[in-house]
């Protein structure tokens with residue numbers, strides 16, 4: 308996987324991360340692509356706000372693994388477009404719990420594990436699974452939340468259709484106003500998207 312930033316994968320987890328990503332690529336290419344995008348966006352935000360090298364490594368490693376719990380979800384459910392509200396809700400919670408279980412079983416340290424476990428939490432407590440609030444969340448948690456949401460908007464998963472850069476930035480702006488995601492990191496990800504767009 309030559310597109311990975313190997314230097315930013317935690318040394319003692321390199322083999323584990325690669326093996327898990329290979330399994331994910333086979334099971335759900337869409338989730339695999341999303342995980343790489345989320346890791347790249349997290350890296351971009353981290354670079355913009357000047358994270359330390361250690362934090363960058365923890366963030367990038369957590370971002371690559373944040374949805375790894377989808378490995379434990381039935382393929383028919385994962386790729387079904389006609390899930391009921393109940394099934395969607397179940398998938399939301401179960402992929403997070405399975406991510407936690409898989410990372411714990413691989414001996415991933417708590418700091419990285421928690422960043423991944425908190426990626427669907429929101430600053431106002433409206434997220435899941437623990438309904439944490441801003442004060443309970445680390446800066447790295449908040450960066451991953453913004454990166455994950457940005458990728459979801461771009462891929463058209465959460466917002467029905469695939470979005471252009473402009474549409475993505477508009478939706479992110481609205482989320483910033485709502486107070487669910489950290490404004491500082493939304494500004495950073497908009498810069499990252501603009502730079503990518505200019506290339």
Ligand SMILES: [Fe+2]
Nearest residue numbers: 373374402427
């Ligand atoms: Fe997720």
Ligand SMILES: [Fe+2]
Nearest residue numbers: 341373374455
């Ligand atoms: Fe995700």
